[in-house]
Amino acid sequence: MREASYLILTAVADGERHGYGIVREIEAISLGRVTLGTGTLYGALERLHGEGLMEATRVEVVEGRTRRYYRLTPRGRSALLAEVERLEANVSAARLRLSGSA
Amino acid sequence: MIAGLDPRYERRIRLALRGFPKRFRAERTEEILGTLADANAGRSGSSDLETMYDLVRAGWAERWRTHPPLVRWLWYRLGGKLPPAYRGWLLDDLSGLIWLRSLSSLVAVQILATLAASWWFGEASFPFLLGTMVGGLLSSPLYWSRRRKWRRETLRRHGLDELGIPRPPAPGLTVRRVQYSYRAAPLFLSWGIALLVAFPIGVVAFLDWDRFPTSIASGGWLVTRDSTDHLWGIGVAALVLAALLFLVSLAAIPRLWWRMEAVAGAGSGRTDPIESTGAAPLLGVIAIVSLTFAGVMTLMILLLPAVVLAASGLGPCLVILGVAALRRERRTGSAVPMPFVRHRTVAQYANPNPRATLRRAFDPPDATLH
DSSP, X not given: OOHHHHHHHHHTTXXXXXXXXXXXXXXXXXXXXXXXXXXXXXXXXXXXXXTTSEEEEEEEEXXXXXXXXXXXXXXXXXXXXXXXXXXXXXXXXXXXXXXHHO | OOTTSOHHXXXXXXXXXXXXXXXXXXXXXXXXXXXXXXXXXXXXXXXXXXXXXXXXXXXXXXXXXXXXXXXXXXXXXXXXXXXXXXXXXXXXXXXXXXXXXXXXXXXXXXXXXXXXXXXXXXOOOHHHHHHHHHHHHHHHHHHHHTHHHHHHHHHHHTTBOTTSOBOOOOTTXXXXXXXXXXXXXXXXXXXXXXXXXXXXXHHHHHOOGGGOSSOTTTTOOBOOGGGHXXXXXXXXXXXHHHHHHHHHHHHHHHHHHHHHHHHHHTTSOOOSOSSOOTTHHHXXXXXXXXXXXXXXXXXXXXXXXXXXXXXXXXXXXXXXXXXXXXXXXXXXXXOXXXXXXXXXXXXXXXXXXXXXXXXXXXXXXXXXXX
């Protein structure tokens, strides 16, 4: 899974968020390391939606600005869990080797 | 206009969004502008250039991601069907200049064939390339005139209605699979594809370019008497080709007409075709006339490009004829078994006399092709 996809899925893992909400959440998750561009965000959203990992829940207009909210689908949740487990396994393996070499 | 966005900035963003596919823009433009307005409200001095670059890059990446692979795309351009996964792309494609895209695809194939031939024989192929492009341009009225029909038939072929919505089988409609065969379409297709591929190779092989004292580089196109023998051969070949094409037309086109009349008439004595055969017969006549003209011109040792121009347009023309014939025959149908080309999935009402009622089976909007 690409990092952008992983971060987007993570950003909506605890509830629905709109586009700019996802961007801000990703900045928080990555401690400011990643700022997703708008084009990158919506390209990834379209792809994740096509893969059935995310779904749009509702659209609202706030001060003339259209906001569409997204959330994880059950399939998206499973994909994110699998990715987290894969990353954890990688981290554990790396830690094990680092502690052995020290 | 979006609240919180500078109108000029918004215009630039809308322009950058054109990198995305049409269907994407229709659904997400307002949302993206809203997100950018939110972002601008939340921070100061966002980089205009960076945002636009990101949008353009992501847009083309999205186009690339959703585009059918080359072979599927080419098959679709020649009249084939795309899997449902490409439905969005298909609808975008059909909403644009489909005739121009199809035409340019065919011409591109012929240009590639010509380039391959010239690469193989190591000779300059400028006249052939020029001829291909002019031939393509000459075929463009046909594409343009068929654009609406093309769109309608493509939608129907993919099981979609005029709005691009999948058509479910109508309740109470008995659908059965019938094997139909086609007589005229294979002839057109085989001639078209053979010419498309073999013509440039054949002509480059046939011509001994060293015998031409004037070259493209020197700007001379007039052929001298030195190459008379070759030109006689070319002229005769062009005339023979024209005669063969004429015979094929005689064999194939009346049969198509007869079938449509049979479908319309069904013993009622009507002889009017159900629909016009379109530009196909006209184009056949143009091809035959131009070939004959080119043959005569060549025999008179006038201009080499006359042959090239006339013959290079033939490949695309015949492929178009083949595809048109194939589609028409698929609609009108025939139960005569033929060994080489079969289409197995034509839906119709259950009826003991399919030839008489096949056309009616496709008339209702709820009739489904699988």
